Amino acid sequence: MSNKKKIAESAISRLSLYLRILEDMVEEGEPTVSSQTMASQSGTTAAQVRKDLSLFGSFGRRGLGYSSTDLVSRIRQILGLNRRWKIAVIGMGRIGSALVEHKGFFDRGFDIVALFDTSDFKVGSNVHGLKVHHVNDMRALVQDKNIEIVVLTVPVEAVTDVTDLINDSGVRGILNWTPARLAVSQSIEVKNVNMVMELEALSFKLSQS
């Protein structure tokens, strides 16, 4: 599926948001939903909602709105969520361990199937029922368990070495919690999550007003 059309990052975030809203609607038994309803619940405009959806097709019916259940499965399809994803967490510090025990990932289609750490002290221990492996065994386990995404929560000093191992492992995507910018091979997708940067953005806004 080598889709050429370039889709904005922002449109994808909104689609994620619409999906959550629609699932709630389905839960509540609403058979249809309008772009206006989705817009007000997600803090955008009805035109934006329709434009976002129109990037991928025509899913609604004029005069009626969208079928909630249908649109849920359309968006799931678009986002690649009509399947489960196997992920690993690398770095069993406080944040990494906390993420492992978080049920939210499983609930939304992401199965944590392996854990890694760099320290011999932690390797071999159990976190939430999963054994912690040494990062040197990453390649073997990624191949063996078909892991496609890793969540990276190692200390910043370890990033360079671990990035090499990831590059070599066959993983396709990284959710990077470290403040470092990763030197990954072209084919690997990276999303950066940076708490401090978010706080700094808040600091900016609060300083403006």
Next chain:
Amino acid sequence: MSNKKKIAESAISRLSLYLRILEDMVEEGEPTVSSQTMASQSGTTAAQVRKDLSLFGSFGRRGLGYSSTDLVSRIRQILGLNRRWKIAVIGMGRIGSALVEHKGFFDRGFDIVALFDTSDFKVGSNVHGLKVHHVNDMRALVQDKNIEIVVLTVPVEAVTDVTDLINDSGVRGILNWTPARLAVSQSIEVKNVNMVMELEALSFKLSQS
């Protein structure tokens, strides 16, 4: 300082990034730095770096580049980081507790000075040397300790009630870890952090290729 000029969110993120890069340069003893250097280290273009900075003033010298130490303090000033911020964490679940013990916030100017939870079971306990308070005491403590930002990591069921308490507390900014969209008063700034949405964006990208 009621600055009317609207600054793009993306520009602010990049400023955060430049700041980190510049601090490293200073650490390494580099007296000056060019827009090109900052660009390649932050994954953008030299023109973008110069444009971002020019939104706030002229900080460089033609032919020479920017003074590292000077630019660090300029950006700190711009982002409102020329002071320390007092923050609280609301929700002492796994993620909330992990964040409290994370040294990264303190290192970058954010002091966690209070903890809150909704459950009587956790209230009164100690996390990393700080006592956990009941959310009902938020207003008093926010006022007393001059807390301006809260990090919200409560379970989604608790969001509505806790949001009311936050609205009433005098807090100015929220870093929202919950998947809910908060109903906050106009004057409160909210930044949303959503792990699952990030994973879904990865899922989309991986499904495209």
Next chain:
DNA sequence: CTAATATTGTGAAGTATTTCACAATCAAAA
């Protein structure tokens, strides 16, 4: 002092994203 080289700051041009606005379509009521 002049030439060569480096690098900023910034209008203008080029892209990208969002919003507007309206024809097309559907259901229900008259």
Next chain:
DNA sequence: TTTTGATTGTGAAATACTTCACAATATTAG
């Protein structure tokens, strides 16, 4: 059957953001 009211899908317009390109300015070498 026709009218009324709702709502999509989408070009076109408006806005926002990024990149280009070059004059201005600084240092160093000759």
